[in-house]
Amino acid sequence: MPGFAFSIGLFFSLLLLFSPAFASAAHQPTATPTIPAVKIFSLNHKDVVAVAVEVRLPAGSIADPLTYSFDPQYQLTQKADSITLTIDADPDLASTSAVPPVNSSRLLQLTTAATTNTFTLTATYHPQAGKPSLTLVKRKRVLQPDNTLAFRTYLVLSFADAAISPPKTIVLDAGHGGSALGATSNTLVEKDLNLDIALLSRDLFRQHGYDVYMTRTDDSNPGLLDRADAANILQADVFLSIHNNSIPTDMPDAAKKLYRGTTALYNAAAPKPAKELAQLLADELSGTLRIHQYPLQDRPNLVVLNSTWVPAVIAEVAMMPHPQDAKMLSQRVYRQQAAEAVFRAVENFFSLMPAKDGRRF
Numbered sequence: 001m002p003g004f005a006f007s008i009g010l011f012f013s014l015l016l017l018f019s020p021a022f023a024s025a026a027h028q029p030t031a032t033p034t035i036p037a038v039k040i041f042s043l044n045h046k047d048v049v050a051v052a053v054e055v056r057l058p059a060g061s062i063a064d065p066l067t068y069s070f071d072p073q074y075q076l077t078q079k080a081d082s083i084t085l086t087i088d089a090d091p092d093l094a095s096t097s098a099v100p101p102v103n104s105s106r107l108l109q110l111t112t113a114a115t116t117n118t119f120t121l122t123a124t125y126h127p128q129a130g131k132p133s134l135t136l137v138k139r140k141r142v143l144q145p146d147n148t149l150a151f152r153t154y155l156v157l158s159f160a161d162a163a164i165s166p167p168k169t170i171v172l173d174a175g176h177g178g179s180a181l182g183a184t185s186n187t188l189v190e191k192d193l194n195l196d197i198a199l200l201s202r203d204l205f206r207q208h209g210y211d212v213y214m215t216r217t218d219d220s221n222p223g224l225l226d227r228a229d230a231a232n233i234l235q236a237d238v239f240l241s242i243h244n245n246s247i248p249t250d251m252p253d254a255a256k257k258l259y260r261g262t263t264a265l266y267n268a269a270a271p272k273p274a275k276e277l278a279q280l281l282a283d284e285l286s287g288t289l290r291i292h293q294y295p296l297q298d299r300p301n302l303v304v305l306n307s308t309w310v311p312a313v314i315a316e317v318a319m320m321p322h323p324q325d326a327k328m329l330s331q332r333v334y335r336q337q338a339a340e341a342v343f344r345a346v347e348n349f350f351s352l353m354p355a356k357d358g359r360r361f
Contacts, residue, residue: 033054037092043169045164046161047102049110051154053154062149072155073088083157085122085155089119106159108126110124133160137233139151140307169213169235170210170240171214176221176243177220197317199217201343224307225303227304228307231310231312232308238312242317242342245317260325261292261325263293264316265316267305267312282296
């Protein structure tokens with residue numbers, strides 16, 4: 001019955017073609033993945049290598065960007081002292097060929113190779129180091145100026161010390177930097193104050209055994225998404241951005257002198273809201289510096305708060321236009337006190353939050 005067989009086959013073909021699931025898959029937009037960057041993070045107790053894999057699609061081609069998911073194709077090969085990651089993508093040779101050298105007792109060497117359709121990264125590590133792990137970390141989708149949507153996933157290789165229980169990881173972000181001065185008032189420049197308080201905070205955290213990564217340690221200006229990426233890639237326990245506050249420039253000078261104090265910003269809609277940490281931070285800064293505390297601010301539109309998947313807050317240490325706050329910020333002894341307040345707030349936060357394994361921090 002050849003005719004009957006053909007009819008049945010045609011029926012099922014048409015059924016599949018017009019079924020919603022098949023139609024959705026058939027019209028799912030596709031693009032060639034690229035590798036725009038390789039990022040390396042070296043902390044006291046672990047090294048992390050993150051390979052960015054990205055696709056860009058016309059915004060109008062995606063019916064529902066919230067449900068679109070990009071999962072890179074890759075292969076992982078492991079030997080006694082090395083691991084090789086091969087990714088199906090077109091590498092951006094300008095971004096990936098200049099992988100910086102490593103200087104670590106765990107991660108000994110990184111080598112890369114690229115062809116038109118694949119990118120290969122091989123990491124050689126110390127045999128006594130812990131077995132490396134691979135995780136996937138997605139970046140928030142980004143609408144580009146050319147009206148395309150960028151979907152980025154990081155393939156993250158982690159090399160941690162095997163002999164110790166992993167410490168908590170803090171990502172400290174000194175706001176602004178480079179040509180982004182931040183607020184300027186009373187001869188003070190915000191970017192410089194932020195960096196000094198962040199560096200002083202880093203030293204305190206390290207003295208107490210934390211792993212700390214700083215998004216900048218000099219007068220540079222990392223992208224806002226790159227700052228959030230660091231926290232996500234490192235699976236940080238806390239992301240803390242250090243800022244100092246200002247007020248609208250069109251406010252009368254007499255009114256400016258009335259504004260003094262500290263506050264903290266958080267995102268109530270984040271995957272891991274950090275209102276408790278924000279409150280602890282504002283309390284500690286206000287009590288330590290003996291200045292007024294303004295109400296907390298829920299700021300879901302700020303990139304570093306809406307693109308981090310870990311507890312994230314922004315500290316507004318003091319009000320730069322106020323003469324007394326400015327005088328205080330100009331003295332390093334008070335910036336040291338601000339750093340101590342930051343440290344205590346995070347310690348208190350951990351003491352309140354249960355650990356993943358059921359133990360308390």
